[in-house]
Every structure is written in structure tokens, then in C-alpha cells.
Amino acid sequence: MKLLTANFLSCAVKACKSSPLSFPLHFKDAELASKSVPYNPILLSNLLPRLDWPALVTSSSELGFTLPQQKPEITPFTPTSSEDGDAVMSGAGEEDEKTLRMLHKVLMETEVVEGKMVCGSCGFEYGIHQTVANFLLPSHLV
Amino acid sequence: MTSTTPLKLPTPSTSHITSQPVYPPSEDSYLLLDAFSLPSEVAFTTSRFPAATTPPPLLVEIGTGSGVVSAFVAAHALTLFNRRDIITLGLDVSFTANTVTNTTISKACAEHPSTAATFLDSITSDLTTCLKPSCVDILIFNPPYVPTSEHPSLSTLRDGKTQQKVIVNSKSKEDYDMEEYLLSLTYAGGEKGMETTDRLLDQLHQVLSERGVLYLLLCAGNKPVEVVERVTGMGRGWKMELVIERRAGWEILSIWRVYR
Numbered sequence: 422m423k424l425l426t427a428n429f430l431s432c433a434v435k436a437c438k439s440s441p442l443s444f445p446l447h448f449k450d451a452e453l454a455s456k457s458v459p460y461n462p463i464l465l466s467n468l469l470p471r472l473d474w475p476a477l478v479t480s481s482s483e484l485g486f487t488l489p490q491q492k493p494e495i496t497p498f499t500p501t502s503s504e505d506g507d508a509v510m511s512g513a514g515e516e517d518e519k520t521l522r523m524l525h526k527v528l529m530e531t532e533v534v535e536g537k538m539v540c541g542s543c544g545f546e547y548g549i550h551q552t553v554a555n556f557l558l559p560s561h562l563v
Numbered sequence: 564m565t566s567t568t569p570l571k572l573p574t575p576s577t578s579h580i581t582s583q584p585v586y587p588p589s590e591d592s593y594l595l596l597d598a599f600s601l602p603s604e605v606a607f608t609t610s611r612f613p614a615a616t617t618p619p620p621l622l623v624e625i626g627t628g629s630g631v632v633s634a635f636v637a638a639h640a641l642t643l644f645n646r647r648d649i650i651t652l653g654l655d656v657s658f659t660a661n662t663v664t665n666t667t668i669s670k671a672c673a674e675h676p677s678t679a680a681t682f683l684d685s686i687t688s689d690l691t692t693c694l695k696p697s698c699v700d701i702l703i704f705n706p707p708y709v710p711t712s713e714h715p716s717l718s719t720l721r722d723g724k725t726q727q728k729v730i731v732n733s734k735s736k737e738d739y740d741m742e743e744y745l746l747s748l749t750y751a752g753g754e755k756g757m758e759t760t761d762r763l764l765d766q767l768h769q770v771l772s773e774r775g776v777l778y779l780l781l782c783a784g785n786k787p788v789e790v791v792e793r794v795t796g797m798g799r800g801w802k803m804e805l806v807i808e809r810r811a812g813w814e815i816l817s818i819w820r821v822y823r
Contacts, residue, residue, distance in 0.1 A: 426652065426684045429621065433692040438769075444695055464619055464648040464681055471618040529681070553661045554686050556693035560718045563689075 451536035569600035575634035586628035614646035620700035630664030640680035714753025
């Protein structure tokens, strides 16, 4: 599971959905792998406004990455295409480019292969196996 | 070209699926591909999610099975939605389906790098219960819609340990039973074929964002007219509109969009 995915998940227990403690779920015993993903700076910079940044900082630190406490401000840009068809940032400053590369590595290319995600409200542990998280609750919790 | 002729885009390969018990790409799957490829639907989604001025949509498919539908919309995102800054998630109750889907989508996106969206993950989940509320912008559901006298319970998957392995070739009686059970989950819809779809409609207002749209497949046995009444009866401006309809053997299949 990619680190970014954790920004869209919360505890499957009905009573937990309204609890602020059920998001983000907390990584535990995570085995990480790095998986190459095509770099898409347009996606990353457009995605920033809709991300829950504090939750991302928490998830990242649980996996050993330090993100800035404040959501980075990326200068708006116009997308153009390079010769090989990849989207490139035109007019993006060197600092922005550095930030986006860092975010790409942490959010898109860091994969939890095995491990758990724990709800801060009810304590339920969701297993992650072969990168697939299991959110099917046992019958007694449904 | 008229707006009723779907664009011709390549169908994702599922040749890596050999004997895993997942729902194979079928008439209903292909009808979903055609629905998204209709010029009229491309016009609808591109005006609802305008590129450059609105944040990247989150696209989620429930019950990915082979992964062919998600792979298609993800690989052809630029053509279908006029933007590549889309993130996608796949959900299925079957661990085997999720591992298969990961391969199907990754392969399709790698084959179409200049038009592909970003696929995040497959997650084992009962409908959308794993998701943070109100975050889905495009939701796709090809439900178990066949009317059946019995509706298989999820308890075998919930309480068993069998989800930890990918089933390929059934060897033991246990494997064989599991395979049969997984396949029954892909089609058996219980009364009117609506038992699973009804549960999703109950969750819809908590799952979709304000701009969110559900693409739902129904068969004639689901009594689409009654489903439309139910959706409009939810109030708050919910509506349900027909996108495409087709006879497939003895079934009449239709795709609907539900939004507010």
C-alpha cells in the first residue's frame, strides 16, 4: 500500500467513522519497499490542496519519513510536454521541483508490503499482506 | 461520429488471469467500458470535473474482479476525462481479485503512459467501508446483480484465514469450496438481485463527495424503474439517469449515473 492511500482510509467500524481518532490509521510493524512510479508533477501539485496534510505528516513519520509541518506552497504552472511525452513543469522553481520530487518518493513510491494499520479509536488492527490491506471486519464487529 | 457511438479504445489485457477464481471480463464489464467511451459521457465527466480548475478526482471501483474496468478508465484517463491527474483505488472482498487487479491496472497504465491516471492500490473491503467519508468523486459498481433465492454471506471471508493466499489451482476440497464461494459472491444478488446494491445506495451520501457520481450497472430483473424511484426518494437533489442500455443474451443490462 502506498503512503498516499492512507490519506483516504479510515476505520471500517461504523461507530468509529465520526471519531477524529479513526483517521489517519496508524502504521505498525511496516515492511517497506520502494516501487518505481512515473513522476507526475502536475498530479502532485494539483493534489496538494485536497490532501489532509497533518495526517500525511503523521503517516510519514510512522514509516520513518519527515515531511515539513506546513503544507508546501507550490507555485502554479502551465503544463507542457517534453519530447518523450512526459509532463514537465514549466516555470516551476528549483525549490518546487525539489519538493515535488521528495513528495513523489515518499507518497507514491513508498510501499508498505507487510504490516498493520491500527485505529486510534477502537484499536482494531487491519493487516497488510502483499501490499493489499484487509478492511473486512470480523462478523462480530459488523 | 454520433454521440451514441463509443470511442474505439483498446481493451486492457487480462491474459495473466489463468485459473484464479475472479469474475472474467464479460458483457457487463464491456458495457461499462462503452458507457465511459460515449462522447456524451466524456462531455458529462469533463464538464463535471474540469481539468486545471478543479482538484484531481478520486476514482474508486467496487468489486474490481479482473480489474478490466478500472484498468480501462485509468489507462485512458486523458481521453475519457480530459485529464491525467486522477487517482484511482480498487476495492474487492476477494484478496485474489485484488492481487489480479493490481497486475491488470499496472500493465494497462504502463502500456498507455501518455494518457494514464495514477493507480494507487487495491484494498480488500466490504463496499466502501474502508474509505474516509465524502472523498469519492467517481464511483463505479458492477454489483452481484443476478436475482437468486439465497444471498451468500461474507462471514466466510470475514472470519476465515483463507484470504491470505491467492487461489490459482484448486487442489484440496477446501480450495475448491472457496473457489465456488468466491465466484458466487461475484454474481448472486439475492432478492431482485438488489441486496448488495441496496446496501451501497444506503452508504452513498456518506461516500460521494459533493461533485461525486456513481456509475451503476443494473439488469432488468433489478427493476431499474423502482431503483430510480428509490434514488430520487432519497431527497437532497439525488437523481439517476440512464447512460447506456443493451441486450446481452437473455439479460437487458443498463448503466446509470447517480449524482446530486
